[in-house]
Amino acid sequence: MKTELPMKTNHKMTRRATLAGIGSLAAVASLPGQQNPGPKLIGEAPGRIAPMADLVNVLEFEDVAARKLAPAVYDMIAGGDRTFFERITLRPRMMVDTMGLDLTTDLFGEKLFAPIIVGPAGGQQAFHPEGELATVRGASAAKAVMVVSNQSSQPIDKIAAASKTTLWYQVYPDADVNALKARIQQAVKAGCKAVCITVGAPYRNSTGTPSAARLAAAKSPSMDWAVIDQLRQGVIVPVLLKGIMSAEEADAAVKRGVQGIIVSNHGGLRLKGVVTPIEMLPSIADAVAGRVPVLVDGGFRRGSDIYKALALGATAVLLARPVLWGLAAYGADGVQAVVERLQTDLGRTMGQCGNPNLKSISRTAVKIHAA
Amino acid sequence: MSRFDPSRRRVLGGLGALAGASLLRGQQDPFRDHSRVPGLDEMVTTLDFEEVFRAKAPREIYDYTSYAAEGEFTLRRNREGFSWVDLVPRGVVDVSFIQTATEILGTKMAYPIMASPTSGHGNLHKDGEYATHQATTEASATPYIVSNASSFPFEKIAAAATGPVWFQLYPRQSVDETREILEKAQAAGCKAVAITMDQQATYYERPGHYRNLVETPGGRTPRRPTFHNPYRVPEGRLWYSWKFLDEIRPFVKVPFFAKGILTAEDAELCIEHGLNGVYVSNHGGRSVDYGPSTLEVLPEIVTAVRGRVPVIIDSGFRSGSDILKALALGASAVCVGRTARWGLGAFGAPGVKRVFEILQAELVMAMAQTGRPTLASIDRTLVKTRFR
Numbered sequence: 001m002k003t004e005l006p007m008k009t010n011h012k013m014t015r016r017a018t019l020a021g022i023g024s025l026a027a028v029a030s031l032p033g034q035q036n037p038g039p040k041l042i043g044e045a046p047g048r049i050a051p052m053a054d055l056v057n058v059l060e061f062e063d064v065a066a067r068k069l070a071p072a073v074y075d076m077i078a079g080g081d082r083t084f085f086e087r088i089t090l091r092p093r094m095m096v097d098t099m100g101l102d103l104t105t106d107l108f109g110e111k112l113f114a115p116i117i118v119g120p121a122g123g124q125q126a127f128h129p130e131g132e133l134a135t136v137r138g139a140s141a142a143k144a145v146m147v148v149s150n151q152s153s154q155p156i157d158k159i160a161a162a163s164k165t166t167l168w169y170q171v172y173p174d175a176d177v178n179a180l181k182a183r184i185q186q187a188v189k190a191g192c193k194a195v196c197i198t199v200g201a202p203y204r205n206s207t208g209t210p211s212a213a214r215l216a217a218a219k220s221p222s223m224d225w226a227v228i229d230q231l232r233q234g235v236i237v238p239v240l241l242k243g244i245m246s247a248e249e250a251d252a253a254v255k256r257g258v259q260g261i262i263v264s265n266h267g268g269l270r271l272k273g274v275v276t277p278i279e280m281l282p283s284i285a286d287a288v289a290g291r292v293p294v295l296v297d298g299g300f301r302r303g304s305d306i307y308k309a310l311a312l313g314a315t316a317v318l319l320a321r322p323v324l325w326g327l328a329a330y331g332a333d334g335v336q337a338v339v340e341r342l343q344t345d346l347g348r349t350m351g352q353c354g355n356p357n358l359k360s361i362s363r364t365a366v367k368i369h370a371a
Numbered sequence: 372m373s374r375f376d377p378s379r380r381r382v383l384g385g386l387g388a389l390a391g392a393s394l395l396r397g398q399q400d401p402f403r404d405h406s407r408v409p410g411l412d413e414m415v416t417t418l419d420f421e422e423v424f425r426a427k428a429p430r431e432i433y434d435y436t437s438y439a440a441e442g443e444f445t446l447r448r449n450r451e452g453f454s455w456v457d458l459v460p461r462g463v464v465d466v467s468f469i470q471t472a473t474e475i476l477g478t479k480m481a482y483p484i485m486a487s488p489t490s491g492h493g494n495l496h497k498d499g500e501y502a503t504h505q506a507t508t509e510a511s512a513t514p515y516i517v518s519n520a521s522s523f524p525f526e527k528i529a530a531a532a533t534g535p536v537w538f539q540l541y542p543r544q545s546v547d548e549t550r551e552i553l554e555k556a557q558a559a560g561c562k563a564v565a566i567t568m569d570q571q572a573t574y575y576e577r578p579g580h581y582r583n584l585v586e587t588p589g590g591r592t593p594r595r596p597t598f599h600n601p602y603r604v605p606e607g608r609l610w611y612s613w614k615f616l617d618e619i620r621p622f623v624k625v626p627f628f629a630k631g632i633l634t635a636e637d638a639e640l641c642i643e644h645g646l647n648g649v650y651v652s653n654h655g656g657r658s659v660d661y662g663p664s665t666l667e668v669l670p671e672i673v674t675a676v677r678g679r680v681p682v683i684i685d686s687g688f689r690s691g692s693d694i695l696k697a698l699a700l701g702a703s704a705v706c707v708g709r710t711a712r713w714g715l716g717a718f719g720a721p722g723v724k725r726v727f728e729i730l731q732a733e734l735v736m737a738m739a740q741t742g743r744p745t746l747a748s749i750d751r752t753l754v755k756t757r758f759r
Contacts (some may be wrong), residue, residue: 094571
């Protein structure tokens with residue numbers, strides 16, 4: 001089955017668009033057999049930035065982001081693995097009154113407006129001049145929790161000052177544990193309500209030809225459960241492990257006292273061929289058995305995607321690429337729109353499937369199919 | 372001296388004028404570039420009608436008929452479902468006479484094939500549902516389920532021809548208003564009523580429906596209905612409940628059945644709440660995207676129903692062998708929606724008639740080819756399934 005592609009809307013048949021369209025047609029025709037690496041929207045003039053209201057769904061934000069960004073920057077947030085979502089179908093139930101749609105969920109003593117969290121991503125000024133400051137304004141407007149990366153391009157204090165929402169903090173392990181602990185404390189002091197420790201992403205992301213010299217330069221800090229314990233020590237807010245991908249590690253983490261699990265493969269950016277988080281979610285949720293909240297990220301683009309994760313045992317989902325598409329395309333407004341559209345899509349899916357609230361979405365609401 | 376001035380300025384100016392001319396607009400629309408549109412006598416399969424419909428209908432109307440919800444996963448899966456069911460033929464069987472007549476919910480029909488309810492036939496042909504009803508009647512009195520959202524009043528459609536009509540209901544939140552609709556439909560002679568249970572949210576993301584709307588005269592844009600919840604979900608029909616169904620159940624004196632059922636649990640509830648049939652449908656992929664294909668959930672629903680009421684099915688049926696597969700999996704009858712719309716939009720009433728004649732002839736041929744001369748001889752042994 002083909003993975004879905006975004007469809008184009010609102011074909012503006014202005015003279016300028018038509019002429020530009022002819023130009024792009026000519027360019028395509030001159031490169032037979034070559035995929036046009038630019039916009040995927042058929043008939044769309046290259047470089048045109050559609051008004052945000054013209055976009056029909058979150059997938060379409062990617063095309064606008066692609067127009068705004070240099071190819072090398074866009075590549076960092078392009079695509080995403082959605083194949084497993086196509087192996088899950090919904091089991092919609094009829095004649096259930098869902099007029100009082102309620103998407104709220106309790107997480108770490110706080111009532112979330114919706115189970116959708118803006119996930120951590122470093123260096124967001126690459127996508128928009130304001131970077132994380134725009135993202136946090138968008139997340140605040142959409143009433144979504146935002147996870148700030150310790151590799152953010154803006155200092156945590158400035159982000160916290162611009163925030164009207166709950167912030168969490170995400171850290172990569174560091175060889176200098178004390179410096180890392182100081183950063184965590186600073187973030188908690190700035191108001192962050194939870195800390196996510198990323199695991200399973202050793203070595204810094206490096207581009208270019210792999211070589212021993214590069215590996216040595218990007219050397220990985222040591223990691224074991226003792227390091228996790230050490231990082232958690234003295235942190236007064238809940239600590240989650242982000243990057244857990246197996247039931248065994250999830251169980252070990254909970255037994256060790258970790259207060260939350262984020263099932264994640266780091267957007268598939270670290271290694272090709274890694275299983276997707278949504279596929280591992282059911283077994284991890286079973287292993288955790290409600291002892292701590294299980295969150296998930298990776299490929300969420302539609303309300304139904306989020307619905308599937310909730311049915312398979314997630315408390316909430318994190319978004320990264322879609323939020324950055326919104327940021328690159330329209331700044332804070334784009335972030336807000338992406339998050340709000342997914343909130344609305346999730347609500348609509350719940351209405352269609354007979355779920356007035358999140359706790360009514362059980363495992364029987366979906367069916368997982370063989371490949 | 373030549374009157375043609377091939378200066379750069381003139382040539383570019385000419386090209387510019389060309390770009391603004393209607394010719395190019397026409398060229399942007401490949402559907403309009405057919406030098407010849409095939410005639411009714413050239414239609415061999417039901418799929419042939421779609422191309423003609425596409426060539427003849429305004430794009431907005433074509434888009435509305437053709438496309439479905441969100442990423443159209445379910446639309447694709449509806450067709451994919453048929454590839455997971457293979458027919459296992461028998462050869463040493465007398466098929467010199469093929470029996471296809473049946474009776475469902477008190478309506479006798481020559482074939483287990485009906486017309487699904489679809490809205491606004493007036494957009495497809497000036498005679499709208501009148502033409503559809505005349506055509507289904509001429510096609511061996513095929514029962515026609517008239518949509519609640521028809522272009523013409525149900526009473527007049529029912530009176531337009533002699534064939535059986537059923538009525539599809541979108542209930543109103545007011546029990547009294549719903550009662551009035553039901554009483555009028557029954558007074559006009561509908562032989563059964565289907566209540567559509569899916570499409571609780573009336574606002575769907577249907578990119579394919581929107582994309583050409585802006586360019587139509589009058590500049591129509593997608594509807595943005597109002598909402599009263601913090602999640603911006605238009606309430607639409609979110610108020611649907613089994614309690615409401617119980618309240619309106621007494622108003623229907625003819626057979627009453629539920630359209631849009633996709634789970635065994637809901638099929639069981641239909642029977643518990645006194646309904647007379649289960650209509651398995653995902654609204655042609657136009658309602659919940661990422662829902663299942665109807666064919667893949669048919670077995671679980673047939674098992675749950677245990678023959679207590681008939682099971683009707685639609686969504687994706689295009690040929691006699693498609694229909695035969697559903698019958699083998701336990702359906703009592705199959706409805707077609709888009710296919711009939713293609714016929715109407717392409718050729719009016721004669722097109723609809725031909726669509727049903729083709730499906731009927733294909734079903735007869737499929738039964739003969741598989742050695743199943745009667746509807747009673749069609750059972751699970753006719754198919755090998757590999758649903759995933």
